Amino acid sequence: MFSGIIADAGLIKSVQDRAGGLRLTVATEMLGMDDVKLGDSIAVNGVCLTVIAVDGNDFTVDVSRETLDCTTGLDRQGAHVNLEKAMRLSDRIGGHLVSGHVDGVGEVVAFNDIGESWRLVVKAPQALAKYIAVKGSITLNGVSLTVNHVVGDEFEVNLIPHTLEVTTLDELKKGARVNLEIDLIARYVERMMQAEKEQNT
Known part of the structure; x- marks a missing residue:
């Protein structure tokens, strides 16, 4: 779950085709990657994605074709994207409960x-x-x-x-x-x- 309070506006550094979907590497300066582990969820432009690699302040995610078909803004290298890490149970909800599943x-x-x-x-x-x-x-x-x-x-x-x-x-x-x-x-x-x-x- 997320709250819709953006932690950073990141940058899609690379976009690679991968079995019909895409593999994205996203750069961030303000998100705070020290506590991010493989398998964690990060919302990218409102889309909940799973972290598969972390390299300093960069993280990598895979985006399925199904997700690409029902969202926008995830397929362009150089695009700026809103970023938010999944909430902890102890976090304040500054916005509202957000699932990261685009309707x-x-x-x-x-x-x-x-x-x-x-x-x-x-x-x-x-x-x-x-x-x-x-x-x-x-x-x-x-x-x-x-x-x-x-x-x-x-x-x-x-x-x-x-x-x-x-x-x-x-x-x-x-x-x-x-x-x-x-x-x-x-x-x-x-x-x-x-x-x-x-x-x-």
Whole structure:
């Protein structure tokens, strides 16, 4: 599990084809690799990946074809990516509970400076729109954010300067694709409602 609080904006140093998937080596300066072991999980742009090698401040992960097919931003050498290590049970949850399992890919509709913050509007896949609610949580490229406005399958969040400074979200522009993970609570509420409906029929 993760919290959506980004520890570092790393760099994909290399991308290698591997049996239909990819092997990535990612460089980080601020993540803190001293306690990272083989088999540990690191969220890369919101995608939970397993560490298979560590070399100083670099780590290597394999990405399956299935993961590549349902995410974005993991296949380009030189790309900046948001990084977060898996939480310990004793950690504070500064954002919200994030699984690192991307639900779909959204598209940036607008990204505007509105003075004290930036307004980001994203179009979500239609199947995910019902899970996105005003004042609810959502994860964009691994970053925990609060939804401010929803119209149809489009939603809006505000990004403060600090968020732009410590994540890769400042690189977004209209038409960019972003990894989305909806709030886990929304999934469980839907499942509970389905189960109740099934029992009553």
